[in-house]
Amino acid sequence: MSEVIATNQTILVVGGGIAGMTAALEAAECGKQVILVEKNPSVGGRVGQLYKYFPKLCHPKCGLEINLRRMKANRNLRLLTMTEVTAVTGEAGNYQVSLRTQPRYVTENCTACGECARAVEAEFDNEHNFGLGKRKGAYLPYSLAYPMRYVLDPRIIGTDDATRAKEACKYDAIDLDMQPQETQITVGAIIWATGWRPYDAARIQPYGYDRFANVITSVEFERMADPHGPTGGKLLRPSDGKEAKNVAFIQCAGSRDRNHLKHCSRICCMATLKQTTYLRDKYGDDFKASVYYIDIRAIDRIDDFYQKVRADENVSFIKSKVASITEDRETGNPVLNGVDTEGYHRYSNPHDLVVLAIGMEPSVPAGEFPVDVVLNEEGFVQQDEANGAFFAAGCSSDALDVNRAVQNATASALRAIQVVNRVAGTEV
Amino acid sequence: MSDYNQQMIEQFRGNFLKEVESNVEEGEWVKMCMQCGVCSGSCPFGPHWAHPPQEIFMMIREGEREQVLTSDSMWMCTSCYNCIVRCPRGLPITHIMHGLATYAKRLGLAPKEQPTAKFAQLFWDNLTKTGRVNELKLGLALYFMNGFSEGIKTSLKMKDIGLGMWKTKRLNPMEMVGGHSCKDTKGLQAILAKAQEIEDAKIGRSGA
Ligand SMILES: Cc1cc2nc3c(=O)[nH]c(=O)nc-3n(C[C@H](O)[C@H](O)[C@H](O)COP(=O)(O)OP(=O)(O)OC[C@H]3O[C@@H](n4cnc5c(N)ncnc54)[C@H](O)[C@@H]3O)c2cc1C
Ligand code: SF4
Numbered sequence: 001m002s003e004v005i006a007t008n009q010t011i012l013v014v015g016g017g018i019a020g021m022t023a024a025l026e027a028a029e030c031g032k033q034v035i036l037v038e039k040n041p042s043v044g045g046r047v048g049q050l051y052k053y054f055p056k057l058c059h060p061k062c063g064l065e066i067n068l069r070r071m072k073a074n075r076n077l078r079l080l081t082m083t084e085v086t087a088v089t090g091e092a093g094n095y096q097v098s099l100r101t102q103p104r105y106v107t108e109n110c111t112a113c114g115e116c117a118r119a120v121e122a123e124f125d126n127e128h129n130f131g132l133g134k135r136k137g138a139y140l141p142y143s144l145a146y147p148m149r150y151v152l153d154p155r156i157i158g159t160d161d162a163t164r165a166k167e168a169c170k171y172d173a174i175d176l177d178m179q180p181q182e183t184q185i186t187v188g189a190i191i192w193a194t195g196w197r198p199y200d201a202a203r204i205q206p207y208g209y210d211r212f213a214n215v216i217t218s219v220e221f222e223r224m225a226d227p228h229g230p231t232g233g234k235l236l237r238p239s240d241g242k243e244a245k246n247v248a249f250i251q252c253a254g255s256r257d258r259n260h261l262k263h264c265s266r267i268c269c270m271a272t273l274k275q276t277t278y279l280r281d282k283y284g285d286d287f288k289a290s291v292y293y294i295d296i297r298a299i300d301r302i303d304d305f306y307q308k309v310r311a312d313e314n315v316s317f318i319k320s321k322v323a324s325i326t327e328d329r330e331t332g333n334p335v336l337n338g339v340d341t342e343g344y345h346r347y348s349n350p351h352d353l354v355v356l357a358i359g360m361e362p363s364v365p366a367g368e369f370p371v372d373v374v375l376n377e378e379g380f381v382q383q384d385e386a387n388g389a390f391f392a393a394g395c396s397s398d399a400l401d402v403n404r405a406v407q408n409a410t411a412s413a414l415r416a417i418q419v420v421n422r423v424a425g426t427e428v
Numbered sequence: 429m430s431d432y433n434q435q436m437i438e439q440f441r442g443n444f445l446k447e448v449e450s451n452v453e454e455g456e457w458v459k460m461c462m463q464c465g466v467c468s469g470s471c472p473f474g475p476h477w478a479h480p481p482q483e484i485f486m487m488i489r490e491g492e493r494e495q496v497l498t499s500d501s502m503w504m505c506t507s508c509y510n511c512i513v514r515c516p517r518g519l520p521i522t523h524i525m526h527g528l529a530t531y532a533k534r535l536g537l538a539p540k541e542q543p544t545a546k547f548a549q550l551f552w553d554n555l556t557k558t559g560r561v562n563e564l565k566l567g568l569a570l571y572f573m574n575g576f577s578e579g580i581k582t583s584l585k586m587k588d589i590g591l592g593m594w595k596t597k598r599l600n601p602m603e604m605v606g607g608h609s610c611k612d613t614k615g616l617q618a619i620l621a622k623a624q625e626i627e628d629a630k631i632g633r634s635g636a
């Protein structure tokens with residue numbers, strides 16, 4: 001890695017999801033020096049794991065691609081992947097930040113030809129697909145990765161696979177001696193955009209995510225629907241690989257619940273409505289979707305989308321929080337048990353597959369921030385003067401959809417710009 | 429209908445939610461229910477009650493005083509605590525159920541022939557007499573709860589269990605005459621009388 005030059009007029013953005021990319025680009029395009037650090041080998045964040053975006057149902061690729069083009073074109077923006085912030089000291093306008101970069105073992109010479117992956121034998125769970133399916137020990141994180149460069153899994157270093165990968169590379173892009181690097185930089189403001197992670201579904205004990213193969217989460221369903229995903233875009237039951245045509249969606253799985261996340265995760269109602277359209281797309285009229293809900297929270301302009309899905313005769317809405325899931329051993333069908341609120345009818349409904357509309361929690365838990373920050377009860381970063389020039393963007397500030405995450409990121413970029421402008425003013 | 433019931437009807441004038449909030453143990457939680465239905469679906473009694481908890485809470489808000497208080501639903505609760513564990517709003521549902529049952533009983537509205545209510549009374553009368561539960565008398569009282577011939581039938585059916593308990597010294601036939609008691613039965617009864625007095629004063633029923 002070449003020298004990283006930064007001053008107290010530089011803005012550091014942590015997290016390269018849609019929010020971090022946006023904040024970094026807005027600031028860089030205003031002429032500010034920006035360093036964007038991302039802990040994964042590629043930017044893109046969770047949006048890269050979606051099949052389609054609501055409300056327009058376009059592919060996330062478009063949104064990401066525009067940002068990537070802006071990034072390539074901008075000389076004020078410096079991207080460091082596989083990098084995390086380990087410590088922060090100082091104050092607004094003058095922070096000392098320690099970064100640690102993990103070795104990728106692949107240099108800028110990589111053309112993404114994929115020869116190394118073909119040579120390597122070892123396989124690991126594919127994290128991009130939430131562990132559904134495997135990837136090689138030398139891999140491209142996903143088809144739209146940026147930088148478009150392969151990575152060697154550290155678990156193959158020192159094995160024959162590593163040597164095989166190195167020998168297979170025609171461009172001499174593999175450097176097995178790369179070491180973790182520590183870097184110290186000075187920056188004027190920090191934008192924290194580390195995003196969200198799905199709540200641990202196994203903790204919702206009555207739903208048996210850890211016991212029943214055919215109970216999955218909404219993020220896994222999103223990967224299944226993707227033609228580049230683990231099932232090639234087929235909606236298959238994990239237990240027997242049969243097509244899932246009678247699918248139940250359980251809303252507020254882990255959200256709005258004192259035993260789990262207290263907040264409403266805001267996007268999961270829309271995510272489910274969107275996912276019912278995946279079923280229609282794949283099967284035409286030959287499917288059945290059942291949405292079990294407390295109340296549907298399709299906010300403001302998104303209500304049109306809700307009305308459209310409501311009008312679909314193959315989608316039914318059951319006003320009830322499912323009490324428990326059991327399994328029909330013979331068929332592998334999950335059976336949903338509960339009582340509905342409109343009439344108090346007791347039901348035990350079998351389905352092919354159950355999708356838990358899983359809640360969003362901050363990806364960095366309280367206590368793991370490299371600096372003291374004011375968090376709210378749910379662990380999201382508060383807008384608070386005590387945070388100095390440390391501003392949250394996107395889902396590290398709240399459960400947000402892409403639209404709101406991006407708006408919020410732009411606002412944070414502006415706040416950070418104000419700080420570095422102040423620094424510049426006092427230094428002239 | 430008791431005077432106390434009449435008094436409460438006048439005091440709360442159709443605002444049953446408020447009445448529950450002030451007079452029922454944990455009643456102030458009722459308004460927190462968001463009608464998700466998890467409690468009803470989690471109750472092992474399944475379809476056997478007239479109104480599952482979620483519905484009872486809605487009926488309270490709707491002001492269906494009579495239907496709630498005379499219902500046998502609260503008496504069906506077995507205190508398994510499944511609902512409390514799962515309620516996303518943290519309502520102490522089991523406690524509210526017992527609170528409602530107690531309140532209905534005080535008002536004189538509890539269903540007369542409901543077996544759990546009847547058994548609760550038998551148990552209480554049995555216990556307070558001597559300060560010790562007389563298993564034999566309690567068991568027999570339970571068998572004969574629904575009349576003499578019914579009682580004989582049940583006793584015969586249970587005979588082997590009774591014998592087994594006797595053999596393993598879990599049941600003493602001598603209990604039929606007198607039976608064991610705590611050291612100071614009189615003292616215990618005085619305590620209970622005082623407790624009743626305090627409770628009556630608290631709910632504004634003194635002298636009633
Ligand atoms: C099932 C599902 C479907 C959805 N569908 C839609 C949809 O159709 N339309 C829509 O608008 N929204 C949708 N969303 C919401 C959408 O995913 C979020 O709005 C979006 O991901 C927010 O972006 P972000 O940049 O704030 O966070 P993220 O996407 O989480 O990005 C955070 C980035 O920070 C990085 N990072 C994390 N920790 C660190 C660290 N310590 N150091 C450095 N980097 C770090 C991560 O690797 C990641 O790249 C959906 C959500 C779910 C759960
Ligand atoms: S958005 Fe919908 S499913 Fe998600 S927590 Fe809120 S109400 Fe529940």
Ligand code: SF4
Nearest residue numbers: 461462464465467515
């Ligand atoms: S589980 Fe709690 S919130 Fe849900 S209906 Fe029952 S009491 Fe109400």
